[in-house]
Amino acid sequence: MKPKVLLYKPLPDDERQRLATHFDIMEFDGFHRDNEIEFLAALREAEGIIGGSGIKLPTERLEQAIKLKVASTISVGTDQYDLDYLASRNIPVMHTPGVLNETTADTLFTLIMCTARRALELSNMVKEGRWKHTIGPELYGTDVHGKTLGIIGMGRIGQALAKRAHLGFDMKIQYANRRRNLQAEQDYKAQYMDIDSLLASSDFVCVMTPLTAETAGMIGEKEFALMKPDSIFINGSRGKVIDESALIKALQTKQIRAAGLDVFQQEPLPADSPLCQLDNAVLFPHIGSATLETRHNMVVCAVDNLIRAMSGDYSQNCANGHLLKSED
Numbered sequence: 001m002k003p004k005v006l007l008y009k010p011l012p013d014d015e016r017q018r019l020a021t022h023f024d025i026m027e028f029d030g031f032h033r034d035n036e037i038e039f040l041a042a043l044r045e046a047e048g049i050i051g052g053s054g055i056k057l058p059t060e061r062l063e064q065a066i067k068l069k070v071a072s073t074i075s076v077g078t079d080q081y082d083l084d085y086l087a088s089r090n091i092p093v094m095h096t097p098g099v100l101n102e103t104t105a106d107t108l109f110t111l112i113m114c115t116a117r118r119a120l121e122l123s124n125m126v127k128e129g130r131w132k133h134t135i136g137p138e139l140y141g142t143d144v145h146g147k148t149l150g151i152i153g154m155g156r157i158g159q160a161l162a163k164r165a166h167l168g169f170d171m172k173i174q175y176a177n178r179r180r181n182l183q184a185e186q187d188y189k190a191q192y193m194d195i196d197s198l199l200a201s202s203d204f205v206c207v208m209t210p211l212t213a214e215t216a217g218m219i220g221e222k223e224f225a226l227m228k229p230d231s232i233f234i235n236g237s238r239g240k241v242i243d244e245s246a247l248i249k250a251l252q253t254k255q256i257r258a259a260g261l262d263v264f265q266q267e268p269l270p271a272d273s274p275l276c277q278l279d280n281a282v283l284f285p286h287i288g289s290a291t292l293e294t295r296h297n298m299v300v301c302a303v304d305n306l307i308r309a310m311s312g313d314y315s316q317n318c319a320n321g322h323l324l325k326s327e328d
């Protein structure tokens with residue numbers, strides 16, 4: 001008999017079939033009020049689970065997953081799970097680092113360009129028939145090339161962003177991490193500094209840390225007040241890393257120039273969010289890695305991770321490996 005796996009995100013046919021050769025799949029399109037009873041019944045039977053980062057499975061749900069051996073997420077972020085709790089049950093949480101670095105950095109750079117050059121605001125002006133004469137300084141953008149980019153969270157994706165900025169746009173790179181990243185210092189002349197100094201001296205600030213107890217609410221009113229009045233704030237990490245109300249205030253009062261956001265405290269972002277009323281906010285629907293190629297590669301990686309971890313090998317791509325008890 002094949003082990004039972006709960007799949008809660010639609011997969012491309014090829015990867016769904018590969019999963020089905022190894023496991024008996026119990027399949028759901030997300031987890032919501034309409035499928036709650038069946039989903040929770042499947043969770044109680046599941047030895048493995050695989051799905052995306054959009055579905056939160058809090059501890060009180062996972063407590064019901066009494067047969068669970070492995071959780072595999074089709075994302076690099078793992079904040080939808082309590083890693084400590086799963087580690088206390090010796091359950092590895094597998095994720096997809098690396099395969100999405102370049103695509104996510106492309107998205108971040110798109111946010112940088114769109115905010116700096118007011119691309120969406122001006123495109124809407126053209127589409128809505130409001131382009132009546134050559135635009136004047138009140139609608140000019142600001143340069144990207146040659147400016148200073150501050151990256152909070154110089155990890156895999158942060159470095160891919162630094163590469164674009166430094167090698168392609170001649171930007172000066174500075175960064176904040178808990179530990180220094182000597183590779184980024186060598187490759188992109190990145191300068192290490194504390195978060196407050198970075199905020200006060202960057203033209204663009206991009207947050208790319210994971211969401212953890214330490215980073216939740218890390219950028220709030222005090223931090224926005226430190227930023228330069230002409231600076232631009234980019235968030236590609238998780239919405240809860242910043243205080244969204246404080247950001248809205250900073251944008252409304254033009255304390256900072258603009259913001260480019262791929263992630264929000266609540267997703268999907270409610271249409272009545274004040275962010276939707278702001279010309280100086282460029283908003284993406286959490287599409288950091290959303291290209292056909294990269295999303296496929298992430299699924300391949302997550303299916304591989306599940307197959308390997310279910311057979312006891314979680315030596316690669318395990319987000320809580322350092323917390324697990326060794327089997328030998």
Ligand SMILES: NC(=O)C1=CN([C@@H]2O[C@H](COP(=O)(O)OP(=O)(O)OC[C@H]3O[C@@H](n4cnc5c(N)ncnc54)[C@H](OP(=O)(O)O)[C@@H]3O)[C@@H](O)[C@H]2O)C=CC1
Pocket residue numbers: 076077078097098100104152153154155156157158176177178179180208209210211214215236237238262263286287288289
């Ligand atoms: N918008 C989207 O679609 C996507 C969003 N993401 C998000 O981006 C996150 C980062 O991904 P990735 O680059 O692969 O992760 P990495 O682990 O490679 O990088 C994270 C970086 O954050 C730093 N960091 C962690 N905690 C802190 C802290 N308290 N203060 C300052 N820096 C900190 C780490 O350095 P150090 O440990 O030295 O502090 C590390 O350099 C993911 O966890 C996910 O939430 C990822 C992919 C797509």
Ligand SMILES: O=CC(=O)O
Pocket residue numbers: 053074075076077078100288289
């Ligand atoms: O947000 C996306 C991820 O992979 O994490």
